Amino acid sequence: MVCQEQEALVNKVLDLYHKISSLDTLKPSQDVDTLFTQLVRTCIPHTPFIDITKLSTTVQEARSNLIRLCAEAESLLEMHYSALLVSSSSGENPLGRLHVFPYYSNYLKLSSLEFNILSQHCQAVPTKIAFVGSGPLPLTSIVLATNHFPSTTFHNYDIDALANSMAKALVSSDHDLSKRMVFHTSDILDVSHGLNEFNVVFLAALVGMKNEEKKKVIDHLGKYMAPGAFLMVRSAYSARAFLYPVVNPSFDLKGFEVLSVFHPTDEVINSVVIARKCPITSTSSKEVQSLFNNNNLLINGNMIEELVTEEQL
Numbered sequence: 001m002v003c004q005e006q007e008a009l010v011n012k013v014l015d016l017y018h019k020i021s022s023l024d025t026l027k028p029s030q031d032v033d034t035l036f037t038q039l040v041r042t043c044i045p046h047t048p049f050i051d052i053t054k055l056s057t058t059v060q061e062a063r064s065n066l067i068r069l070c071a072e073a074e075s076l077l078e079m080h081y082s083a084l085l086v087s088s089s090s091g092e093n094p095l096g097r098l099h100v101f102p103y104y105s106n107y108l109k110l111s112s113l114e115f116n117i118l119s120q121h122c123q124a125v126p127t128k129i130a131f132v133g134s135g136p137l138p139l140t141s142i143v144l145a146t147n148h149f150p151s152t153t154f155h156n157y158d159i160d161a162l163a164n165s166m167a168k169a170l171v172s173s174d175h176d177l178s179k180r181m182v183f184h185t186s187d188i189l190d191v192s193h194g195l196n197e198f199n200v201v202f203l204a205a206l207v208g209m210k211n212e213e214k215k216k217v218i219d220h221l222g223k224y225m226a227p228g229a230f231l232m233v234r235s236a237y238s239a240r241a242f243l244y245p246v247v248n249p250s251f252d253l254k255g256f257e258v259l260s261v262f263h264p265t266d267e268v269i270n271s272v273v274i275a276r277k278c279p280i281t282s283t284s285s286k287e288v289q290s291l292f293n294n295n296n297l298l299i300n301g302n303m304i305e306e307l308v309t310e311e312q313l
């Protein structure tokens with residue numbers, strides 16, 4: 001049963017959706033900024049609670065189109081600011097002026113939240129972290145590498161070659177990050193080899209926009225990540241699900257042990273889910289040996305110093 005408050009909120013979102021979808025372009029402008037700011041303000045409150053599984057088919061359809069429009073606007077906004085930061089840096093390090101990006105403080109808060117949640121479960125400092133869906137302005141990797149993991153290498157995967165070339169240009173003049181930020185252009189579904197070298201994999205909210213696409217990406221990561229490695233997934237709660245895809249910890253994380261789910265109540269929009277790839281079950285001892293040789297064998301979150309084979313037990 002939908003209460004009046006829920007109906008009013010859904011109607012407001014639909015109204016904004018129709019206005020946004022009638023815009024000629026989603027490139028940054030006053031009109032685009034005004035409409036998306038109204039949309040975010042409408043969706044941020046946790047009440048009235050919106051259960052997206054209870055929405056009508058029409059509203060479900062509008063939601064999935066709206067998420068696609070949000071993704072397009074987010075990519076265009078990132079491209080705009082990534083290009084602006086590089087073109088206006090006049091020889092200085094553009095990373096010193098990231099505050100010009102309107103949502104920079106949101107990323108500082110989100111990255112700090114994700115670091116705190118990860119640190120509660122992963123005692124070892126990760127040597128290598130993968131960020132899937134890094135974009136032209138890879139702020140999560142930049143903030144984590146700068147503020148939280150000063151000795152970790154970040155491998156950034158993006159399907160869009162232009163996004164990667166812009167991101168590379170952004171970090172190239174930074175003495176430290178130019179060495180610790182690596183960029184790979186590929187659909188993550190085409191990446192298998194090497195995923196087992198990461199202690200931690202982050203999955204951007206907009207990789208896999210429909211539920212079945214998101215599940216496919218998570219299943220793929222589950223297949224190739226190292227046993228014991230951590231997966232940080234961004235999701236959405238209540239009306240924020242009109243802006244981003246929802247990951248259901250009970251159904252969408254097969255092969256992973258869900259460690260915690262956190263729904264921010266402030267302006268950090270994404271929920272954060274941390275899960276750990278289930279330890280080795282049917283993996284052959286040969287695969288275990290190769291995982292160990294890659295020096296990334298984590299069982300129950302701890303790096304294994306030496307491999308004790310069944311024979312030695």
Ligand SMILES: C[S@@+](CC[C@H](N)C(=O)[O-])C[C@H]1O[C@@H](n2cnc3c(N)ncnc32)[C@H](O)[C@@H]1O
Pocket residue numbers: 074075078132133134135136137138139140141157158159160163186187188189204206207208
């Ligand atoms: C706009 S960015 C958002 C991430 C944000 N910059 C951050 O630092 O958290 C999302 C990126 O995901 C990329 N993407 C979408 N689907 C992907 C896939 N299957 N494989 C790799 N990258 C993907 C898009 O090209 C886009 O650049």
